[in-house]
Amino acid sequence: MSSTIPTDLRYTETHEWALLQDEGIVTVGITDHAQHLLGDLVFVELPEIGRVVTAAESCAVIESVKAASDIFSPVDGAVVEVNELLTDNPELINEDPYGEGWIMRIKTSATLDGLLDAAAYEAIAVDEDEDEAGSLTSAKLAG
Amino acid sequence: MAKRTPLYDRHLAQGAKMVDFGGWDMPLHYGSQLQEHHQVRNAAGLFDVSHMTIVDFPDPAPTRIFLRYLLANDVARLYPGKALYTCLLNEAGGVIDDLIVYDRGESGYRLVLNAATRDKDLAWIAPIAARFNVVWQERDDLAMLAVQGPEALAKLDAVLDADTVAAVRASRRFHAVESHGLFIARTGYTGEDGVEILPLIAEACALWDRLLASGVAPCGLGARDTLRLEAGMNLYGNDMDETTTPLVSGLGWTVAWQPADRDFIGRAALEQQRAAGVPQTLIGLVLEERGVLRSHQTVYDGDCEIGVTTSGAFSPTMNRGIALARVTVGVSDRCQVDVRGKRLSARVVKPPFVAR
Numbered sequence: 001m002s003s004t005i006p007t008d009l010r011y012t013e014t015h016e017w018a019l020l021q022d023e024g025i026v027t028v029g030i031t032d033h034a035q036h037l038l039g040d041l042v043f044v045e046l047p048e049i050g051r052v053v054t055a056a057e058s059c060a061v062i063e064s065v066k067a068a069s070d071i072f073s074p075v076d077g078a079v080v081e082v083n084e085l086l087t088d089n090p091e092l093i094n095e096d097p098y099g100e101g102w103i104m105r106i107k108t109s110a111t112l113d114g115l116l117d118a119a120a121y122e123a124i125a126v127d128e129d130e131d132e133a134g135s136l137t138s139a140k141l142a143g
Numbered sequence: 144m145a146k147r148t149p150l151y152d153r154h155l156a157q158g159a160k161m162v163d164f165g166g167w168d169m170p171l172h173y174g175s176q177l178q179e180h181h182q183v184r185n186a187a188g189l190f191d192v193s194h195m196t197i198v199d200f201p202d203p204a205p206t207r208i209f210l211r212y213l214l215a216n217d218v219a220r221l222y223p224g225k226a227l228y229t230c231l232l233n234e235a236g237g238v239i240d241d242l243i244v245y246d247r248g249e250s251g252y253r254l255v256l257n258a259a260t261r262d263k264d265l266a267w268i269a270p271i272a273a274r275f276n277v278v279w280q281e282r283d284d285l286a287m288l289a290v291q292g293p294e295a296l297a298k299l300d301a302v303l304d305a306d307t308v309a310a311v312r313a314s315r316r317f318h319a320v321e322s323h324g325l326f327i328a329r330t331g332y333t334g335e336d337g338v339e340i341l342p343l344i345a346e347a348c349a350l351w352d353r354l355l356a357s358g359v360a361p362c363g364l365g366a367r368d369t370l371r372l373e374a375g376m377n378l379y380g381n382d383m384d385e386t387t388t389p390l391v392s393g394l395g396w397t398v399a400w401q402p403a404d405r406d407f408i409g410r411a412a413l414e415q416q417r418a419a420g421v422p423q424t425l426i427g428l429v430l431e432e433r434g435v436l437r438s439h440q441t442v443y444d445g446d447c448e449i450g451v452t453t454s455g456a457f458s459p460t461m462n463r464g465i466a467l468a469r470v471t472v473g474v475s476d477r478c479q480v481d482v483r484g485k486r487l488s489a490r491v492v493k494p495p496f497v498a499r
Binding site for chain 1: 160171172175176177365369433434435437456457459464483
């Protein structure tokens, strides 16, 4: 499966992307690779505005037809905005993971230097494709 | 290495996401499980279910006696062309598998069993069949294609010859016809009208191609699972297994108690459970708030733990979380489900969730 990995974003090993914009605001979503593995998204549980989070802390949950997945904050900070559109349209994450499917914005004083760049994330994604992405695929199926 | 159906290359060509299922490499979806689900509810979808186990019993008379002992439902209810859903029980009344048995008249009986249970099913059936002097043959030379949905029958015009289509149209739900050597049953695992066609493996790819050309969309096992759950159909290994009887699995209706003198495997245990009072029941749950239900979530009535979900999913048709749950009898009309540490309110319903 070929997925898109924009070079202007930073990434976590847990498949979030992060984009640092003005005034220390980081926009967070999940990667194209992750949405491919999860399949159709059907439910998103967003964090409350103002919630203080630390890096690698679970602060949202997305559920696909297949499984529930935690969304981890890439940085220390506070949640200042969430993508309310996802509540009624979780499929935006499948359709446009780096655009309309963004999940939350976090105000931080940190930099993104500790996160993966596109090349490093791609290496992880390729490895997972090869071993059939154990953690994200699950499921007992009808048969 | 995982087994492959004759349609494996077709799945790859259609861009399927393949997963291991019961030792078979099967399509999970071809892009969007949700779209495939809606396709079956609104039009027609095509499933490769060639992994299913097919066993033929060519001698009708001895097989009838044998199956009346082997199966909890009674094949005496059948007549040529009719199908019957039943459990295969052990002596303790536990469910070894669920299956459909077809009465093929002078050609005998055909059983269609699950794929993941094949080895233990055949190991169970073989010595009993030998005792009854019944011969049987696994039909691993047959594939199985399911065409399901409100437009399924209409799509067959361009696919099968006119005689065969006429015979299928004249048949009813839960019946099968055989025309020019092709076995076609009005059965399925989606709650929709449709057929399950059993071509020879050598003919399966050509049939698959003709069905796709007629506008039936390929659908994976992911959609099959949400479709069967909406239809209130049990999944073996989730909703029942060898540790549960049909009576605590919402399958009491498949047990033929009459005639009272028919001895079948598991009967004594079921009668004992019935006399002592059946302790649990399988209910349907519809989540009242946003979210998704999954299997193995704990179910509460107030502060009291009453059971566990056995199958759960997001229902694409209802746009809600739904589940089957095994709970103690006497549950009220509402309960709570532990979803990742939160107690969410669910309405108790009698399946099917989506009535057709």
